[in-house]
Amino acid sequence: MDTRTSQTPEEELQHFKEVSQPEDFEHPEPDEQQPEALEPDHGLHWVLPVVVAIVLVAGAAFVMLKG
Template sequence: MDTKESKTAQEEYEHLREVRMPEDFEHPEPDEDQPEARTPAKGWHWLLLATAVLAGGFLVYRLLSALWA
């Protein structure tokens, strides 16, 4: 048995408007319950940069040592 009610045009419009709009214009900041969402990641980009620089230096060293040998 089908118990689904059909929506009127106004109800359909309200539903589409609610779905397409963000939930909260008043408080765009993350919730207090999510401190990790408010704080930026610390140190990971520096670790990645240092690893890339070390790997590049090692490759240059290996290339130059192979050319001089």
């Protein structure tokens, strides 16, 4: 990483060109080719449907027992 605080006008122009270009999805950056980037998500995305189902069953049971 470059820790210099001042840049030449050419360096500033080059940096501006690099950050102003849109992301190229057809040619991903090298870090996207790393094995850890290709691993599936091991998060808790399956919890939401289970919680919604439990709440719906509990709500239906409450309505049936109350009425």
